[in-house]
Amino acid sequence: MSRRRTIHLYSAYAWLAASCVALASHPATAQSVPQAHAGWLGETGLASWYGRLQQGRRTASGRRFDAHALTAAHPWLPFGTLVRVTLSGTGRSVVVVITDRLASTHRIIDLSRAAAIKLGMLGEGLARVSLSPI
Numbered sequence: 001m002s003r004r005r006t007i008h009l010y011s012a013y014a015w016l017a018a019s020c021v022a023l024a025s026h027p028a029t030a031q032s033v034p035q036a037h038a039g040w041l042g043e044t045g046l047a048s049w050y051g052r053l054q055q056g057r058r059t060a061s062g063r064r065f066d067a068h069a070l071t072a073a074h075p076w077l078p079f080g081t082l083v084r085v086t087l088s089g090t091g092r093s094v095v096v097v098i099t100d101r102l103a104s105t106h107r108i109i110d111l112s113r114a115a116a117i118k119l120g121m122l123g124e125g126l127a128r129v130s131l132s133p134i
Contacts, residue, residue: 042132043108047085048125051113059100067113073100074109074131082134085109087119087127094118095134 051067059065061079077083077098086093094115102110109131113122121127 044130045108047109047129048107049111049116061099063099070096070115071099071112072096072109073102074098075102084132086130092119
């Protein structure tokens, strides 16, 4: 491959990456469950939370993690999707935006510290929750 073509490809990738980061960080990109996943009715399982150690690091969406924002990591829901998380037993709920990926097979979602505080699960670390589309 010629050097000129290589530079052109790198420029295209850089532009695409910058566009994705800009879209992911824009508040207007938060959306309901996209059409491709319209059949998703929610799920129930274990949730955990993450905070200080990840503060400021890049998430899978390209955004910087903010433990004080209402965000979450999910295995497959598209970035920017709004999800209602309800704590089983108490009925407390919070709406979060998916900004990261979760690689666990035991948990269905990882919440930011702020979302865990709103649900009242900060002390437990793990809690049974249900997810539902907005």
